[in-house]
Amino acid sequence: MTSALLVIDLQRDGVAEAHDRDGVVERVATLVDRARTEKVPVVWVQHNDDQLVRDSDGRQLADGLSPADGEPVVHKQYGDAFAETELADLLAETNIDRLVITGAASEQCVRAALHSAVLKGYDVVLVSDAHTTNDLIFDDHNLPATQLIDTINVIAEYGLQWPDASGSVATAAEVQLTTT
Numbered sequence: 001m002t003s004a005l006l007v008i009d010l011q012r013d014g015v016a017e018a019h020d021r022d023g024v025v026e027r028v029a030t031l032v033d034r035a036r037t038e039k040v041p042v043v044w045v046q047h048n049d050d051q052l053v054r055d056s057d058g059r060q061l062a063d064g065l066s067p068a069d070g071e072p073v074v075h076k077q078y079g080d081a082f083a084e085t086e087l088a089d090l091l092a093e094t095n096i097d098r099l100v101i102t103g104a105a106s107e108q109c110v111r112a113a114l115h116s117a118v119l120k121g122y123d124v125v126l127v128s129d130a131h132t133t134n135d136l137i138f139d140d141h142n143l144p145a146t147q148l149i150d151t152i153n154v155i156a157e158y159g160l161q162w163p164d165a166s167g168s169v170a171t172a173a174e175v176q177l178t179t180t
Contacts, residue, residue, distance in 0.1 A: 001098040001123065001179045004041040004091065005031055008081060008103025008110055008131075010062045011046060015104050018132040019145035025062045027130045027172040028102045036068065040177045041094055044073045045081045047109065080112040088120060098123045100175060102130040106145075106152045114156055118165045125176075126156035128169045 074087045110131045136143040160167025
């Protein structure tokens with residue numbers, strides 16, 4: 001299988017108050033360095049909407065993260081990184097069939113990418129300690145970020161089985177970027 005590392009929406013404003021932001025960004029930066037060393041493509045995804053305005057300071061990647069020359073940056077307007085973007089074409093051009101996924105927000109854009117990727121036939125590995133989100137507060141409900149992160153990890157491990165693709169989880173220290 002040919003893998004790519006997908007870094008989703010780790011943008012300054014989007015993760016400003018995210019759970020374990022500094023730890024997640026550090027682990028993702030380490031994975032990016034490993035991917036580059038192992039010649040695994042790194043694909044960056046950046047969200048663009050009324051709150052994260054394209055080219056604004058808040059839309060820039062979190063400090064410590066930066067695409068290298070030639071690494072693609074996919075700009076999206078929806079939670080799903082595949083929706084009306086060039087991501088699927090880009091992955092097809094490089095014969096990618098396995099995605100190692102990191103990023104934010106766990107229950108939104110990361111979850112959407114996981115589901116969409118499996119439905120499109122990609123095996124996915126969610127890096128369990130390299131995605132993050134904020135506490136989710138609505139009406140009289142408060143869902144802590146840790147609960148949301150744990151839920152997405154469980155979904156990736158047990159809820160993403162499809163005829164030609166599946167999901168799994170691994171920590172940043174354990175994840176295999178390349179497969180044999």
